[in-house]
Amino acid sequence: NRAIDVAVQVSATDLSVLITGESGVGKELVARTVHKMSGRHRGPLVHLNCAALPETLADAELFGHARGAFTGAERERPGKFLLADGGTIFLDEIGELPLSIQSKLLRVLQSGEIQPVGKDQVQQVNVRIIAATNRDLQQEVQQGRFRADLYHRLSVYPLTVPPLRQRPEDILLLAGYFIEQTRRKLGVRQLKLSPAAAQALQAAVWPGNVRELEHVVSRAALKASGREGRQGILTMQAEDLALTSAAVPVVAISDDSGTPQALTDLKTATEAFQRQLILHTLAQTNCNWAEAARRLQLDRANL
Numbered sequence: 001n002r003a004i005d006v007a008v009q010v011s012a013t014d015l016s017v018l019i020t021g022e023s024g025v026g027k028e029l030v031a032r033t034v035h036k037m038s039g040r041h042r043g044p045l046v047h048l049n050c051a052a053l054p055e056t057l058a059d060a061e062l063f064g065h066a067r068g069a070f071t072g073a074e075r076e077r078p079g080k081f082l083l084a085d086g087g088t089i090f091l092d093e094i095g096e097l098p099l100s101i102q103s104k105l106l107r108v109l110q111s112g113e114i115q116p117v118g119k120d121q122v123q124q125v126n127v128r129i130i131a132a133t134n135r136d137l138q139q140e141v142q143q144g145r146f147r148a149d150l151y152h153r154l155s156v157y158p159l160t161v162p163p164l165r166q167r168p169e170d171i172l173l174l175a176g177y178f179i180e181q182t183r184r185k186l187g188v189r190q191l192k193l194s195p196a197a198a199q200a201l202q203a204a205v206w207p208g209n210v211r212e213l214e215h216v217v218s219r220a221a222l223k224a225s226g227r228e229g230r231q232g233i234l235t236m237q238a239e240d241l242a243l244t245s246a247a248v249p250v251v252a253i254s255d256d257s258g259t260p261q262a263l264t265d266l267k268t269a270t271e272a273f274q275r276q277l278i279l280h281t282l283a284q285t286n287c288n289w290a291e292a293a294r295r296l297q298l299d300r301a302n303l
């Protein structure tokens with residue numbers, strides 16, 4: 001995988017790395033590879049999901065806090081940066097970080113200084129930052145949702161992980177890895193794909209990328225075990241994969257009632273296809289507009 005090859009190259013430096021790519025492509029794996037191959041591999045690798053960070057607690061979570069700094073702060077607590085001192089911090093979904101915290105993160109990048117909440121003195125930390133996002137941060141900068149100076153500091157070495165549909169050679173390799181993991185969890189002697197199931201995996205679109213592939217393999221194995229039991233050799237069939245929902249509809253175009261439309265010109269056909277693709281993506285994301293926009297590579301407001 002070229003992304004892993006580049007990760008090995010950049011690991012020899014101490015530069016900040018910005019990993020971009022769709023949700024589920026394996027950005028965390030690339031971040032772990034960079035840390036493991038770096039001179040900091042004996043130090044800690046601290047993972048923080050910025051999307052799950054409430055704005056009111058982000059400051060304390062990143063930089064720590066003193067006892068009594070706010071309601072509920074019953075004892076002093078080190079932040080993620082202090083825990084990562086001498087190692088690497090992986091800021092996943094960095095595009096979700098509130099603007100109010102971005103300026104403080106910039107200070108760490110520039111000077112290596114942190115200031116815990118409720119303390120007057122600053123502390124020095126030696127931390128390498130690896131950030132990841134499935135957003136277009138350049139567009140976020142243009143729309144005022146991400147600081148330009150922070151973006152340039154983070155993207156000293158940008159690294160893009162391509163979606164699974166652009167890496168067909170990886171599909172069966174990854175499927176084999178997930179099959180072995182699932183075999184151990186289920187406690188079966190042997191678990192394999194039928195030729196038709198292997199073809200179906202390679203023909204799928206994979207909007208959820210590697211994460212979706214893992215889930216598909218796990219579900220298929222459970223279906224196969226329910227049909228054949230857990231003794232002997234279990235073979236996952238194409239129908240066990242249930243991949244029809246993963247494929248993008250590209251042939252039949254119909255109106256809301258399901259009746260095929262008479263397409264008289266390219267504009268009408270294009271609008272009909274866009275409508276169906278958007279509805280299909282919204283169905284896959286349980287009407288999560290932000291996630292649907294990311295999968296369609298659109299700005300949420302434009303979607």
